[in-house]
Amino acid sequence: MIEKKTVPMREQPVEQRIKNFDEVALGYSEEEAIKESERCLQCNKKPCVSGCPVNIEIPEFIKFIRERKFQQGIDIIHQTDSLPAVTGRVCPQEDQCQAVCVLKKSGEPISIGRLERFLADWEQKNNKTIKKQNITKNLSSKIAIIGSGPAGLACATDLAKIGYEVTVFEGYHKLGGVLTYGIPEFRLPKDIVEKEINLLKNLGVKFMTNILIGRVLTIKDLFELGFKAIFIGAGAGLPKFMGIPGENLNGIYSANEYLTRTNLMKAYLFPQYDTPIKKAKNVLVIGGGNVAMDAARTAIRLGAKNVYLAYRRSEQEMPAREEEIVRAREEGVKFMLLTGITKYFGDENGFVKQAQCIKMDLKEPDFSGRRSPVPKQGSEFILDIDQAIVAIGTTPNPILQKTTPELKTKPTGEIITNEFCMTSIPGVFAxxxxxxxxxxxITAMGAGRKAAYYIDRYLTNL
Ligand SMILES: Cc1cc2nc3c(=O)[nH]c(=O)nc-3n(C[C@H](O)[C@H](O)[C@H](O)COP(=O)(O)OP(=O)(O)OC[C@H]3O[C@@H](n4cnc5c(N)ncnc54)[C@H](O)[C@@H]3O)c2cc1C
Ligand code: SF4
Incomplete structure (x- = not known):
């Protein structure tokens, strides 16, 4: 008889975790992982594999866990996923591999993410290294990667594994992109990200930090330096604002700045670290995605008395992962659903002191397929706050396009590529x-891997 329920994962208790930045989810022990792996039916059709954006051979690695062959298990994952300790923690498995697991029809699906995380953590604890593939080609070409987020890292890994000389240029002083400066420590510990990147360093990938391409060097300079192909994985880090009155008041941050200060600059450890962050009492977070949940939960940990989360639609439409919504609520975040913000009021020193909010109704679906929010006239109300964090999305930074005008982008700033991941400039992929x-x-990693495949074909004239 197959156990209907998944083996639960231990977590820090709520009352303890809201006072620290340590990881909330504690992972499976060997026994727990083996017990969970024993629920897997080893289906012939493997729907879970098609549900995974990078097609990890899920039943195979689960079989190895069952047999206690952890090295073989992690080797399977590394064939297609270079950051399993990361994806095992932050991938929305509930909408991907686990959503199509056959066990879901009669009970809970296999906890594929937790099992992946178990193997990746086992690998890190045992100081293993990733094997290079058999190098069959004589490859001397140098390839430049712009950006060290999941897309850049996945592209670099695949190219290094097949023998190319790969250099990653990163604008920040630390590697990892959003994994390092965006997703908070309590969801994705930074030492885990660092160890995962160190595994890639063993493949021979070179990393150059503090080099913002478009400022220190241009794309043209990279070709002149001898790079034969370039991959742009520069992310979408430019925050959007609402453009409402009072948004320039002190105390109103983009989620990007707020999270970067706390994660990358370790502001929560100020004055041990140099960067301060204002510890507010009444914080308003605007948005309903993972970024909004991360900002709200960070504000709780920084000691806010009230953290309000205003979202224009209902919980059903929230793009955040379900478990993050649950955890945010458990930690005391006050959800203000069907609520928009129309303006801010400041005090005599220019600091935000109130937000004017308005209730919303949901009407016909918009272009995103979600029902569109429409303000309810006369439903305005005032909320006393001393900080607001805007988490309504981001767009690409225009710096590369500005210094390389022949790089074609959409009006919204995203780089245009063809079916081979190539941009409007020959040899430049994105x-x-x-x-x-x-x-x-995981979609960024999938894109990096796909580009690596086409870069190899481009350089070998296939
Ligand atoms: C707070 C937050 C929480 C999230 N939570 C989740 C989650 O739970 N699950 C999930 O799957 N996704 C989550 N996401 C989304 C996910 O992190 C991104 O989709 C993913 O990181 C995109 O990867 P990327 O490599 O394209 O870009 P990024 O991760 O943004 O990396 C781009 C890198 O390029 C560098 N760069 C930019 N321009 C230049 C330049 N000109 N020269 C040199 N370097 C440059 C940047 O500094 C950065 O390091 C979250 C995002 C945020 C912000
Ligand atoms: S669909 Fe579920 S039960 Fe079947 S092989 Fe995949 S993880 Fe195992």
Whole structure:
């Protein structure tokens, strides 16, 4: 008889975790992972594999866990996923592989993400390294990757594995993109990301930090330096604002700045670290995605008394992962659903002191397929706040396009590519959020891998 329920994963208790930035989910022990793996039916048709954007051979790695062959298990994952400790933690498995697991018809699906995380953590604990593939080609070409987020890292890994000389240029002083500066420590510990990147360094990938392409060097300079192909994985890090009165008041942040200060600059450890962050009492977060949940949960940990989350639609339309919504609620975030913000009021020193909110009704679906919010006239109300964090999305930074005008982009800033991931400039490829707009870690990785495949074909004239 197959157990209907998944093996639960241990977590820090709520009352403890809201006072620290340590990881909330604690992972499976060996026994728990083996017990969960024993629920897998090893289906012939493997629907879970087609549900995974990078097609990890899920039943195979689960079989190896069952047999306690953890090295073989993680080797399977590495064939298609270079950041399993990351994806095992942050992938929306509930909408992907787990959504199509056959066990879902009669109970809970296999916890594929937790099992993936178990193997990846086992690998890190045991200081394993990733094997290079058999190099069959004589490859001396140098390839430049712009950006060290999931798209850039996945592209770099695949190209290095087949023997290319790969250099990653990163604008920040730390590697990892959103994994390092966006997603908070309590969801994705930074030492896990660092260790995962160190595994890639063992493949021979070179990393150059503090080099913003478009400012320090241009795309043309990279070709002159001898790079034969370039991959742009520069993400979509430019925050959007609402453009409403009072938005320039002090105390109103983009989620991007707020999370970068806390994660990358470790502001929560100020004054041990140099970057301060205002610890507010009444915080308003605007948005309903993972970024909004991360900002709200960070504000709780920084000691806010009230954290309100205003979202224009209902919970059903929220793009955030379900488990993050649940955790945000457990931690005390007050959800203000069907609520928009129309203006802010400041005090005599220019600091935000109130937000004017308005209730919304949902009408016909808009271009995104979600029902569109329409303000309810006369339903305005005032909320006392001393901080607001705007998490309504991001767009690509225009710096590359400005310094390379022949690089074609959409009016909204995303780089245009063809079916071979190539941009309007021959030899320049792109993928991840810079092409699709804000998406997910695994889709960015999938795009990086696809581009690596076409870069190899381009350089070998296939
Ligand atoms: C707070 C937050 C939470 C999220 N939570 C989740 C989640 O739970 N699950 C999930 O799947 N996805 C999540 N996402 C989305 C996911 O992180 C992104 O879709 C993914 O990181 C995109 O990868 P990327 O490589 O395209 O870009 P990025 O991760 O943005 O990396 C781009 C990198 O390029 C660098 N760069 C930019 N321009 C230049 C330049 N000109 N020169 C050199 N370097 C440059 C940047 O500094 C950055 O390091 C979240 C995003 C945020 C912001
Ligand atoms: S669909 Fe579910 S039960 Fe079937 S092989 Fe995949 S994980 Fe196992």
């Amino acid at each position: 993928g991840g959020d810079i092409v699709t707009g804000s998406a997910t870690v």
